[in-house]
Amino acid sequence: MKKLDYIENSPDKHKQNIQPEEQKQFIKEIKNTKVIPINEELECTLNHGSMSSSISKRLSNIKSKLLSFNSERMTTDLNNRYTFIRNVFLLLCFQSVTSIVFAVIALLNNKIENFIKDTNMLIIIASSTLGLIGLLMLVLKRIFxxxxxxxxxxxxxxxxxxxxxxxxxxxxxxxxLIILDTTYCGVCLSLAIYSIFSKIFFENKAALLIALLSCTIIFVVSLAITQEYYIRMIYIYFGILIFSIFTVYDIQLIAGGRISEFTYDDFVPTSLIVFIEIIAILFYIAKLLFKPI
Known part of the structure; x- marks a missing residue:
């Protein structure tokens, strides 16, 4: 027993139990560190830091946060970031194609044209359906x-x-409307092709350049065909260009894990929610820019 007491009270063991001051400070800092999810960090940056800074600083903060999104959490056995971005752009292109086809059929067929004009309830149902789906995408994302x-x-x-x-x-x-959908379809198709060739190296600057080039090419071709509508064409060009820029950034945000319920398998709801997200972002940017400094 005495021997055991001697071992327990030995100076060597007492020295081992004494932690250096640097180690104590390091452990204390780790315990006090708060890990903030990146989506909360973005919201905090936009809501607090951006409000007290200049307009250029606000835009700089937004841009830096948009470019910082990269998530491994969303990768699944079936899809990764490359397939997710590609599929979203292809589905956006498909949406525009269906709108063009329906519009042209309605314009060429007198029976369908008269039916659509005379049936107001159909338009009310279609509008209500879009509103309901938009609400589901905002509050019940898990349904997808x-x-x-x-x-x-x-x-x-x-x-x-x-x-x-x-x-x-x-x-x-x-x-x-046909020119609008055709232009946006061409932009999305070009970005889908770029994502196929770039794969994991899909990059914002190159994507924005491709969006600009494809939008400009379609604008020039459309302007050559319908010269009498050149003023409207200019409005459409800049409108689609702005919409395409935010489409690229919004898809990158979602691909980076901004929506916690989504993985890379959720490219279908992403292709739907992107319109609501872009409208919300445009309103939010306008709020930041026009808020008094």
Missing amino acids: KFSILKWIIFAIFILAKSILAAYALVVTLSYD
């Missing part, structure tokens, strides 16, 4: 985890959107 259900919602969304596009065309008798 069901494979069959998400494709049903996707089909209903496209149908409602195409009906509204056809209604707008037959009422206004203007080709602006």
